[in-house]
Amino acid sequence: MAATQIIADTDEPTARQQAVLDAVLSLMVEEGDQLTMTAVARRASCSKETLYKWFGDRDGLLTATVRWQAARVRAGRYDRPTLDIATLRDSLKGFAETWLAVISSPTSIALNRLAIGHAASRKSNLGGIVLENGRFAIGERLRPVLEAGREAGLLAFDDSETAFRTFFGLVGRDVQIRLLLGDGLTLGPDEVARDAARATDQFLTLYGRMTAAPEA
Amino acid sequence: MAATQIIADTDEPTARQQAVLDAVLSLMVEEGDQLTMTAVARRASCSKETLYKWFGDRDGLLTATVRWQAARVRAGRYDRPTLDIATLRDSLKGFAETWLAVISSPTSIALNRLAIGHAASRKSNLGGIVLENGRFAIGERLRPVLEAGREAGLLAFDDSETAFRTFFGLVGRDVQIRLLLGDGLTLGPDEVARDAARATDQFLTLYGRMTAAPEA
DNA sequence: GAGTTGCCGTACCGTACGTTACGGTTCGGC
DNA sequence: GCCGAACCGTAACGTACGGTACGGCAACTC
Known part of the structure; x- marks a missing residue:
């Protein structure tokens, strides 16, 4: 009952444990399918025991891995509510760039594939955790920006x-769906920046109160 | 070399084979995870042999299932290129409704989960087939409508x-990503119609050459 | 009516993998 | 120098599942 306890849902993993979780992530990205406990132990140079x-x-290992990656991604800053249109546009564009970079990263793709596979079965809702820290987290973070823009x-x-x-x-x-399904689509920094700018302009065309927005 | 041959990529499955594939689909939707050969045989009342x-x-069974479902979905009509704005809007809205209904159907969700899981491993690209008959097929079918609208x-x-x-x-x-990850989001016919109309209006606001479009 | 064909049901085989157990090693505390 | 805790590497166990083999049965052919 003492010493190294099973890692609880709220605990911060130790440095060694983080190394193990990173091993899981790297294995997930590289091998995709072959995410076996033996492979993890070998990659992380630790014993299965x-x-x-x-x-x-x-499942506990996978859950901890998802949480670990989520904690890393969530380390983005909370943008100050904006006052003028240029700052608002920058905020939106920044969010868009971050999000595009995330969903097109090999780690996110592998993690989402895993979570989606698990959503098919019932047990241990990895999908919920991914949603909570991905789609819904960014929604919560963007909401104050949008409402400040409205005010x-x-x-x-x-x-x-x-x-x-x-x-x-x-x-x-x-x-996202194309990448998840294995399409060879690649998104370099240039495309990310361009797509983020386009999406932001389109959004401002639809929801903006001013002229400004470019023609399509 | 005669009689019941292994079903080729281009062959049409026989009625009995279609029944088997439907059994696979129903099993996929209901059990999700437990898509074992034994379970399929039991559900379809046929032998594993x-x-x-x-x-x-x-893999051949899964591939045939994906193709079978794709053939069923593809049975949509090819819209005539349009001439006036009302017809164009109707065409777009129709496409949007169809697409929303497809991606929110339990069958599509189960099928996409399966294909995404397979995309993680290398073998037999179910993901490619799903993409080809989903995302890309609808893109090809919508293209002439868009270009007619431009002309x-x-x-x-x-x-x-x-x-x-x-x-x-x-x-x-x-x-789609929320449903794939197991979110409890439900999309009734009303929501589908409303969302399709909203998306169409927004699209026409962004790409339309006329006033018409509502405010957000 | 004997042979052939196609298929069902089931038992069986081999393997992969999650999980457990155990011997050996390192290391901090006394 | 000794003890116990933590941990590594690996062997072993149990099970689930993909794939195969075989006996039985119904329909059809000649």
Whole structure:
């Protein structure tokens, strides 16, 4: 009952445990399918016994991995509510760039594939965790920006959730589903920047209170 | 070399084989995870030996299932190029409704989960087949509509592919990824119709050559 | 009516993998 | 120098599942 306990849902993993979780992530990205406990132990240079002592079972290990990656991604800053249209546009564009970079990263793709596979079965809702730290987290972080924009008279919408979902669609389009299904689509920094700018302009055309926005 | 041959990529499955494939689909939707050859044989009231004779191996069965479902979905009509704005809007809205209904159907969700899981491993690209018959098929079918709209002076865009991807994003937004990850989101006929209309209006606001479009 | 064909049901085989157990090693505390 | 804790590497166990083999049965052919 003492010493190295099974890692609880709220605990911060130790440095060694983080190394193990990073091994899981790298293995997930590289091998995709072959995410076996033996492979993890080998990659992380630890024994299977240790894996089970720390994480309980395979699901516990995967859950801890998803949380670990989520904590890393969530380390983005909370943008100050904006006052003028240029700052608002920059904020939106920044969010779009971050989001596009995330969903097109090999780690995100592998993690989402895993979570989606798990959503098919019932047990241990990895999908919920991914949603909570991905789609919904970014929604919560963007909401104050949108509402500040509305209060400043820059945006017009009834429901910030609906407005966000439109923005989400304009940014992501078919990127995530194509990548998840194995399409060879690649998104370099240039494309990310260009797509983010386009999505932002389109969003401002739809929801902006001013002229400004370019023609398509 | 005669009699019941392994079903080739181009062959039409026989009625009995279709029944088997439907059993696979129903099992996929209901059980999700437990898509074992034994379960399929039991559900379809056939022997495993027959499954292997007809479909070669598990991957062949899954591939045939994906194709079978694709053939069923593809049975949509090819819309006539439009001439006036009302017809164009109806065409777009029809596409949006169809697409939303498809991606929110339990069958599509289960099928996409399966294909995404397979995309992680290398073998037999189910993901490619799903993409080809889903995302890309609808893109090809919508293209002539968009280009007819442009030729009629109703739409303005440089690249029809880019325009379509925007429409795709406006229609789908976060629906597919949320459903794939197991979110409890439900989309009734009312929501489908409303979302399709909203997406169409937004698209026409962005790409339309006329006033018409509502305010957000 | 004997042979052939196609298929069902089931038992069986080999393997992969989650999980457990155990011997050996390192290391901090006394 | 000794003890116990933590951990590594690996062997072993149990099970689930893909794939194969075989006996039985119904329909059809000659």
